[in-house]
Amino acid sequence: MRTKQRQNAKQNTHPAAQNQDSLPHSQIDRPDSAALHAPVSGGSDSASCESAQHSLGYTIRRSYDHLSLATYLSALLLLTACVISLLAGKYPLSLGKILAGDAMQLQVLLTLRIPRTLMAVLGGFALGAAGFVFQTVFRNPLAAPDMIGVSSGASAGAAFAILFLPASAAAVTLSAFAGGLLAVGIALGLASAAGSGSIVLAGIAVHSLAQTVLMVLKLTADPERQLASIEYWIMGSLNAITLSRIPFYCAVCVIGLIGLFLLHRQIILLSVDEAEARMLGVPVGRMRLLVLLLATLVVASVISVTGVISFIGLLAPHIARLLTRDNRLHTLTLSGLLGGILLTVADILARTVAASELPVSIFTSLLGAPFLLYLIMSGNGGGRHVE
Amino acid sequence: MRRTLAIVLSAAMILLAGCGDAGNQTSTSAATTAAETAAAETTAAETTGAETSAAEITKAETAEADSASESSDKAEEKEAETTAPANAAAENSAGNLSDEAPAAAVTYPVTVIDQIGREVVIAEEPETLVSGYYISTSLLIALGLKDKLVGIEAKAKSRSIYHLSAPEVIDLPSVGTAKEFDLEGCAALEPDLIVLPAKLKDVIPSLEELDMTVIAVNPEDKALLEEAVTILGTATNTTDRANELLAFHDKKLDPLTEALSGIDAASAPTVYLASNSSLLAVAGPAMYQNSLIEQAAGANAAAEITDDYWADISYEQLLAWDPDYIILAADAEYTVDSVLEDENLKGLKAVASGNVYQFPNAIESWDSPVPSSILGSMWLASVIHPDNYPADNWKQAATEYYETFYGFTPDMENLYSAAE
Structure with a gap:
């Protein structure tokens, strides 16, 4: 497999491609360097802006050519994890009984097992992809949706529901979703009022504000019942997912993801120098807000159902970039796939290693941390991909 | 090369995860998981624990309290002496009493060993009490001491037993919660005796510097609760009542078991x-x-x-x-x-x-x-x-x-x- 890939690379004699191969550290397509090496394609004799766009289009096309081995492998692994996830659980399911139409078996499969697996796959995919978007747009390897307060907003929303709304899982989920969106809305609103450069600061302000609200809510919570509920919600788990709870949030998540994939080219342009992006015809400020809104919408829809899940948004994009060594569409896809694998496997562990259910974040971190260590030790940390 | 490594590593990780899932998880991964869980639980317990009702208290916490008390030398003797009183009543709990007081009346000064292993000397029968924990407040009411209470824990309004048995205590000054104890407010009440949950042990030295007498209780399971009843009975000269309270349980358990x-x-x-x-x-x-x-x-x-x-x-x-x-x-x-x-x-x-x-x-x-x-x-x-x-x-x-x-x-x- 490996040799085949190398051959492919060699066959691809294009100078831009060689440039890519010889510069492992420049994982982002810098249109300037690409433009330098790529021949101006077509008969266009227009300004350098257009040539840069062409060459960028070219490199993006090229990325489809060897839509990497890693992507296929990940898709396969995700599928495997999916199957295991459908088979693993506390209630013993048997194919024979399901086919025979045993009511209880069908109930478990349809209302519990499948929704849970779906949520793990979709949720992991969404967190991974959103993490990629944040890191790319902010040109910061540590950027994550939490940065603009979506997790703390959702946590505060969930806490509010646990304290003040009639107890029901649906109310908590809805309130968490609203909290996450409110936090993001305020952050992006502030940023668009004060210029998009201030988005990180606005995000930090909203994040701390949401944390404060959460703290006040915790303080007023009854320690035995409500505080325990809040803490457990924040720890994140897929144990209470049922068919009736997820359709709306899955739909929102899928719509957001489609939006992100449609905008993937703009996302990558946002990662280059702002002046360059503007030159390339991207309305930088508005586009950044739109992309961030979509990414946080996706995250909010997931964590309002599952609770806060740590590390996937940070880790999956780093692994993806390490595997693909670039920053394009298939890296976005791969980030999502890896996120899906990570969450699905983590959830399988969370529900099977002990007699009780464990918080899923324990396993996302446990599975993910060795990777991050490897990235650091290999000296090729994802952190260096952008200057 | 690195790429291969990364792929191999990622495959290995996922395989490892898969193995764990299949139920053959290695002892190492099980151990790590257990450690993680324990850590998570402790955090949860600590954050929730503040004034948690005894119902929700983990044994881990009890163990923590135990190990804390073991650090003091006297604690071990105390453990030996006070495991018994769970069943036997106050006479047998003389381990808590330095001088052999008759069950009917406590002779002051009396020394009790509280539930974090401290030796507390109570100079004379306390006339004013502060309780910083709802279980101890409820116990003091059961011991007939509601009129001596001058301050209790926060959120008293939510306890129906207070409304039913001692509505007057609800309006007493609050000394805060186990999370946020109101040290000055408590000192200002100048009580003869302060009863605090073991979780507030950090504030005890400060209170003692102000010449306050403090007993820490840790009624987190049945045996510890019974011990707490005995200690409070001795400290407040209500041992008879404390014994009756403890006897009620056994008196009702036998017919239940028989039925x-x-x-x-x-x-x-x-x-x-x-x-x-x-x-x-x-x-x-x-x-x-x-x-x-x-x-x-x-x-x-x-x-x-x-x-x-x-x-x-x-x-x-x-x-x-x-x-x-x-x-x-x-x-x-x-x-x-x-x-x-x-x-x-x-x-x-x-x-x-x-x-x-x-x-x-x-x-x-x-x-x-x-x-x-x-x-x-x-x-x-x-x-x-x-x-x-x-x-x-x-x-x-x-x-x-x-x-x-x-x-x-x-x-x-x-x-x-x-x-x-």
Whole structure:
């Protein structure tokens, strides 16, 4: 497999491609360097802006050519994890009984097992992809949706529901979703009022504000019942997912993801120098807000159902970039796939290693941390991909 | 090269994960997981624990408290001396008394060893008391000391037992919670004796510098609760009353055991005891609540759970156990109706036959380690063995208990406080 890939690379004699191969550290397509090496394609004799766009289009096309081995492998692994996830659980399911139409078996499969697996796959995919978007747009390897307060907003929303709304899982989920969106809305609103450069600061302000609200809510919570509920919600788990709870949030998540994939080219342009992006015809400020809104919408829809899940948004994009060594569409896809694998496997562990259910974040971190260590030790940390 | 490495590594990680999932997880991964879980639980417990009712207290915390007390040299002697008084009453607990006081009256100064292993000398019979913990406040009321209280913990309004037995204490100055103790406010009350939960042990040195006398209590399970009753009885010169309080439990347990003796352990109904915060959190055999199920001749549906705190489970797990009865904790955030109407539970025996109940909560939470907890066992027995054990038994016992110790007649028709 490996040799085949190398051959492919060699066959691809294009100078831009060689440039890519010889510069492992420049994982982002810098249109300037690409433009330098790529021949101006077509008969266009227009300004350098257009040539840069062409060459960028070219490199993006090229990325489809060897839509990497890693992507296929990940898709396969995700599928495997999916199957295991459908088979693993506390209630013993048997194919024979399901086919025979045993009511209880069908109930478990349809209302519990499948929704849970779906949520793990979709949720992991969404967190991974959103993490990629944040890191790319902010040109910061540590950027994550939490940065603009979506997790703390959702946590505060969930806490509010646990304290003040009639107890029901649906109310908590809805309130968490609203909290996450409110936090993001305020952050992006502030940023668009004060210029998009201030988005990180606005995000930090909203994040701390949401944390404060959460703290006040915790303080007023009854320690035995409500505080325990809040803490457990924040720890994140897929144990209470049922068919009736997820359709709306899955739909929102899928719509957001489609939006992100449609905008993937703009996302990558946002990662280059702002002046360059503007030159390339991207309305930088508005586009950044739109992309961030979509990414946080996706995250909010997931964590309002599952609770806060740590590390996937940070880790999956780093692994993806390490595997693909670039920053394009298939890296976005791969980030999502890896996120899906990570969450699905983590959830399988969370529900099977002990007699009780464990918080899923324990396993996302446990599975993910060795990777991050490897990235650091290999000296090729994802952190260096952008200057 | 690096790329290959990364792929191999990622495959290896996922394989490893897969193995763990298949149930052959190595001892290392199991150990790590266990460690992680323990860590997570401790954090949860610490954050929630502040003024947690004894019902929710983990053994881990108890162990923590124990190890803390072991650090002091005297603690070990104390352990040896005070394990016994759980069964025997005050005479036998003379280990707590430095001088041989008769049970009827305590001679001051008296030395007691509190539940974090401190030796406390009480110079004379305290006339004013501050209690910073609802269980100790409730105990002091049961010992007939409500008139001596000058300050109690925050959020007193939410305790129905205060409303019923000592409404005047609700308006007393608050000395804060276990999270945020009001040191100055407490000192300003100048009480003769302060009773604090073991969690507030950090503020004790400061109080002692102000010449305050402080006893720390840690009533987190039945034995510790009984020890706390004995210590408070000695400290406040109410040992007779303390003994009566302790004797009530045993006096009621024997007839209960006898009434249920005909029930075969193998055919005992399975009981799923759900937590206050969620239906999907259950009391395993290591929890205090398990003793209620045992005393009521039931079998814990969550027998395989090893956690010593409320264990989170999934709907699937509950469906797989399919218990005969689902019993909600007294202060459950959710209702019996919500369980009966839950679409995901419709195949359950307990739901189909309507065997979903909640511990009465209008007076006290009998499912927590309070002196009245035997009433919880009796109530549960009447629910799961209605033929062998009529409800009148516990109703009479409850009336007797609250009339004797708290001075009011409980309303046995309205067992549940109105929804908050």
